[in-house]
Structures are given as structure tokens and as C-alpha cells.
Amino acid sequence: MLFDVNVLISALVYGGSPRKVVDLVIDGTHVFLTSREIQTQLLNTLEYKKFQARLKSMDVTPKQLVTPVVVASEVVSPATIPANSVRDLKDVMILAAAVGGRADYLVSGDKDLTSIQHFQNVKIVTPAQLLSILIDDQQNEAL
Numbered sequence: 001m002l003f004d005v006n007v008l009i010s011a012l013v014y015g016g017s018p019r020k021v022v023d024l025v026i027d028g029t030h031v032f033l034t035s036r037e038i039q040t041q042l043l044n045t046l047e048y049k050k051f052q053a054r055l056k057s058m059d060v061t062p063k064q065l066v067t068p069v070v071v072a073s074e075v076v077s078p079a080t081i082p083a084n085s086v087r088d089l090k091d092v093m094i095l096a097a098a099v100g101g102r103a104d105y106l107v108s109g110d111k112d113l114t115s116i117q118h119f120q121n122v123k124i125v126t127p128a129q130l131l132s133i134l135i136d137d138q139q140n141e142a143l
Helices: 005-014 016-027 036-046 047-060 062-072 089-100 127-141
Strands: 105-107 122-125
Touching: 005 016, 005 036, 005 047, 005 062, 005 122, 005 127, 016 062, 016 127, 036 047, 036 062, 036 089, 047 062, 089 105, 105 127, 122 127
Parallel strands: 105 122
Antiparallel strands: none
């Protein structure tokens, strides 16, 4: 599974469904994928002024916040995909990493990505959709 940067920021900084999903993936039997580009964008975004007060209240630096995610992830090489695969060129990096890593799921809250629903063999879902899928999988395994 591969998470876009916005989902990772929501999970790490604010919690909620994105945090539950990231925790389930990191703690479970699923492979958590990322790329160097995603890691860099995540760290750079957390350096933005708008996050500084929140990080200060959490008593963490951006690097401290990102380190557990980096440690738990498998770094993949992005595939080459056509730039016109998505409306927003910034999303090419995310989709290319998901394809290159052969992710089952790309988790995003970005409507430009979620509206695609799937690309090649990657299913594109929201954090809430993936949470439902993971809970259903856990319940089926318990039977």
C-alpha cells in the first residue's frame, strides 16, 4: 500500500481515519510502500510554517515525526507513466511510485486520484475505504 503525502500528513499531524489506516498497515501484515520523492515531499511539507505550531504542541520536529514512517516503509522505484495519466501533474509522482512498487492500493484523499479508482493494477481508495477493507479482511481471517 502506498499513501499520498496529504494522507500521511493528516495521519501524523491530525489523526482520525488516516491515522488508523496508517497504524493498521504499519503494524499489520501489509507492506507499506513509499519512494524517496514522497519521503522528501513529506518532510519538506511538514517544514511549512502552517504546521509549526501543531508540531510544537506535539513536541516533535518534522524529522522525528517522519522517522517511524520511513523506518516502517519499503522504498520503491517509481515507474515511468504518461504525464497525462492524471489531471494534476503533482500526482504523477504518487501514481508512478504506486505502479513501480506494485501497490495493491494507493490511498489518497485527492479527488483527482480517487476519481480514477484504479490505474493499471493499483486500486485508488480513500483512507475510509481502505479502513473498511482492512477491517473486513481482519474479520474474514478470524472466521
